[in-house]
Amino acid sequence: MGEESANLKLIKDAYARWNVNKELSFEHWMSLLADDVRWRSLAAGARGMEFTGICDCKDDVRNYFVGLAQDWEMQHYSPVHYVAQDDWVVMRGTCGWRHRRTNKVVETPKADFLRLKDGKVVEFHEFYDTAAALDAAR
Numbered sequence: 001m002g003e004e005s006a007n008l009k010l011i012k013d014a015y016a017r018w019n020v021n022k023e024l025s026f027e028h029w030m031s032l033l034a035d036d037v038r039w040r041s042l043a044a045g046a047r048g049m050e051f052t053g054i055c056d057c058k059d060d061v062r063n064y065f066v067g068l069a070q071d072w073e074m075q076h077y078s079p080v081h082y083v084a085q086d087d088w089v090v091m092r093g094t095c096g097w098r099h100r101r102t103n104k105v106v107e108t109p110k111a112d113f114l115r116l117k118d119g120k121v122v123e124f125h126e127f128y129d130t131a132a133a134l135d136a137a138r
Helices: 003-021 027-031 058-071 130-137
Strands: 033-041 072-085 088-099 105-117 120-128
Touching: 003 027, 003 072, 003 088, 003 105, 027 033, 027 058, 033 058, 058 072, 072 105, 088 130, 105 130
Parallel strands: 033 120
Antiparallel strands: 072 088, 088 105, 105 120
């Protein structure tokens, strides 16, 4: 199996687990991360979604997941398409979340760009409807 195929299989499995086990089951994702992972979220730490700030190591990403689970309840995470090229895997799909404090639900398109090296995620960039998420959080 080539590197692209191995990376694609690893990431597809991670998203399948994420959708089934929901936001409190982030340990599998943690096991896939390089120690010096670069993790970026489109909200970039905006007020109401502070947990989305810049992450430059696994401990930062753990804090991201803890903040996510504290503030949001996953309704679903539904990958639709994957593309693998060289050391990148891109996932395009949709996800739904309910904010625990405001009780507002957000349904948004979702795109994640992941770069892997030696079977570990070294970069992650997520894109979603930040306006809707920020509105639901406030």
